[in-house]
Amino acid sequence: MMLCVLLAGAAFPAAGWGQPSAPPEQLDEFVPIDQLPQAEQIPAANLLVPAYSFVWLAVFAYVVSVSRRLGTVEREMERLERDLTREKP
Amino acid sequence: MFAVSPLLIAQAPFESTMGLVQKISYYHMPAAWMFLVAAIVCGVASIRFLFTGSIRHDRVAWGAAELVVLFGALALVTGPLWARKAWGVWWVWDVRLTSSLMGWMVAVAYLLVRKYGGPGSDKLAAGLSLFGMANVPFIYISVNYWRTIHPKTTVIPKLPLEMGVPFWFCTATFLLLFVLLLRMRVRLEEQRARLDALYLALD
Numbered sequence: 001m002m003l004c005v006l007l008a009g010a011a012f013p014a015a016g017w018g019q020p021s022a023p024p025e026q027l028d029e030f031v032p033i034d035q036l037p038q039a040e041q042i043p044a045a046n047l048l049v050p051a052y053s054f055v056w057l058a059v060f061a062y063v064v065s066v067s068r069r070l071g072t073v074e075r076e077m078e079r080l081e082r083d084l085t086r087e088k089p
Numbered sequence: 090m091f092a093v094s095p096l097l098i099a100q101a102p103f104e105s106t107m108g109l110v111q112k113i114s115y116y117h118m119p120a121a122w123m124f125l126v127a128a129i130v131c132g133v134a135s136i137r138f139l140f141t142g143s144i145r146h147d148r149v150a151w152g153a154a155e156l157v158v159l160f161g162a163l164a165l166v167t168g169p170l171w172a173r174k175a176w177g178v179w180w181v182w183d184v185r186l187t188s189s190l191m192g193w194m195v196a197v198a199y200l201l202v203r204k205y206g207g208p209g210s211d212k213l214a215a216g217l218s219l220f221g222m223a224n225v226p227f228i229y230i231s232v233n234y235w236r237t238i239h240p241k242t243t244v245i246p247k248l249p250l251e252m253g254v255p256f257w258f259c260t261a262t263f264l265l266l267f268v269l270l271l272r273m274r275v276r277l278e279e280q281r282a283r284l285d286a287l288y289l290a291l292d
Contacts, residue, residue: 044109044174051113051170052095055120055163059091059266062159066273073280080287087291 090262097255104252110174113167115255118245119263120163121189125225127156127267128192131199132222135215144282145275147211150218151203152274156267157196157221165193176238184231185239192228195221 094115104111131153138146168186169179180186195217202214232239248256 047170047174051167054166055116070277073284077284
């Protein structure tokens, strides 16, 4: 559940999710990039870096999550095995 | 391999129309493929669990369902980040994106059923995963048969060598990552089962 909330939060980039998603139009002319409105001149790195960062962080978070759960279970198993050994005459 | 992949990606040439942002594809496409592979593994393991009752297949299905959520999230986040620059919008409700989101939600539903479903939730979730698996071929071929802005599947075989090398390296990396994570997750369930057996032995 926490993973779902984390992923839902991470899916909305800081640049803003609330922008209307107008359908892309078929091009009939080419416009040089310096004549585009300022809002459309998004540097690619502002999208590339968060994409790669999200992948690395999500994979790392999942590995840590599974490792922690596994560690908790194995510690509990060791404790129970010690208790069982002590109970045997 | 995961640590080395950015070096290979940095050396790949820029795509002519999309430029730097196209390099998101070296993680986006392998993540999407692993999302589909995980859904198939979950579905096949669920079928085997339903027919044989073997608990080992159930553990594999559960682990694979978590990986469907993980890799699906990777694809569904990196895709819109790429789309914002390439298409001018974060999201479109076309066939590929919508069916992928639905497949991801089926996997989330699987995990919720396993966590909160109570007795019998293992079989109920197994049945649910079959819908996720049935969705996979639909997701894959949708871009070839419906009108969509998403690139077709023919892009991959036509990749030039300079782009193909980092792409297939990343695909192999993600595949190995999937196998490793699945093994870890199955081991967790095996240890939980041993823990339950120890508790029963104490009583």
